[in-house]
Amino acid sequence: MARPARKPARGAVRKPARRPAARRLPSVSLTGILARLSRALPWLLASLALLIVMTGLIYLPRMLDSYPLQAVTVEGVKDARRQQQVQLTLSTLVSGENFFSVSLDALHQEVSALSWVAETEVRRRWPGQLVLKVEERVPVAVWNDELLVASSGEPFRGLDKYSVDALPRLSGPALRLTEVMGYYHSMSRILQEIGLGIRNVSVNARLTAELTLDNGVVLVVDREQYAHKLRRFVQLYRTVLEADNRALAKVDLRYADGMAVTWGQDKAPDSKPEKRV
Structure with a gap:
């Protein structure tokens, strides 16, 4: 036989059971996020740069080898003796180089140093050619049987590079x-x-x-x-x-x-x- 429910005592109030409070997450402001990113950004960029460099060191030589130097063209040199001297000078500088690695500054300096060269211009021509334009000194006289005299009045060496019988x-x-x-x-x-x-x-x-x-x-x-x-x-x-x-x-x-x-x-x-x- 079921027991009758107890009636609350007169004047008593039943309190509801407490629910457990929800756990509050710490608040993060936008300023804080940006500050953290700004501190981490240099390290991220440095890591990315290092990755690019390492990749380049591994793969760049293979890429450059696919662009060989196919020809070197010399323009403006009118005599075979002077043409041969230019080609000999260039051969030592382009040996083992490709289209991108060859130094245009070095080529310009070496050719400009030839005594009979007045002006020099070097440029790349895609996909695998170097073009060298040379302005020669024009001799107008022989000086003391040792030097040539250019039309500008400057003496220079090169008696063996010109036909001087008519000078x-x-x-x-x-x-x-x-x-x-x-x-x-x-x-x-x-x-x-x-x-x-x-x-x-x-x-x-x-x-x-x-x-x-x-x-x-x-x-x-x-x-x-x-x-x-x-x-x-x-x-x-x-x-x-x-x-x-x-x-x-x-x-x-x-x-x-x-x-x-x-x-x-x-x-x-x-x-x-x-x-x-």
């Missing part, structure tokens, strides 16, 4: 090249009026010049008013000397008011060897 030969004191070149250009312009060119110029320490013309005639002139004396010779040659049937050998222009003319000995027997005019 005038200049000689004089080693430090007087500029003055000798000035003589040569000025005298050439004056003599061109009568169709004569200069084959050789020899200048001594006092700047007295002995010229050998392309017709074999020798002129001697000192630096005092040399242009005036040459023009006087040009006038006499045009009116008298050129028409004479005797062989003109030598003319000394060092006189203030005239010149001494020497005729060749293989002409008329009655001609005098020298005549002052």
Whole structure:
């Protein structure tokens, strides 16, 4: 038989059972998250950079080997002797290199160091070619049988790299090249009026010049008013000397008011060897 439920005592209140409080998670602000990320970012970037470097060290050589240097083209070099010298210089620098690894700066420096090279330009041409453009020095004379003189007036070595038979030969004191070149250009312009060119110029320490013309005639002139004396010779040659049937050998222009003319000995027997005019 079931027992009857107990009735609460009069005046008593039944309290509800307490539920366990929910566990509160610690609050995290956006500022804190950003601060943590900013502290970790350098390490993440450093790790990424290291990974990239390690990957490059492993795979880059294989990638570069797939772009070999196929050809080196040299433009602007007109003589086979100079072309050979350039190719020999380049061969030591491109040996074992590929299209990307070859140093353009090194190529530029080595070729520019050649005495007969005035300007150099080096560039890559995709996919596997190097193009080298060279501007050569243009020789206009031979100096003391040792050097060439460029059109700019600069001396340079390279006698064995040019055909010099047609170039005038200049000689004089080693430090007087500029003055000798000035003589040569000025005298050439004056003599061109009568169709004569200069084959050789020899200048001594006092700047007295002995010229050998392309017709074999020798002129001697000192630096005092040399242009005036040459023009006087040009006038006499045009009116008298050129028409004479005797062989003109030598003319000394060092006189203030005239010149001494020497005729060749293989002409008329009655001609005098020298005549002052």
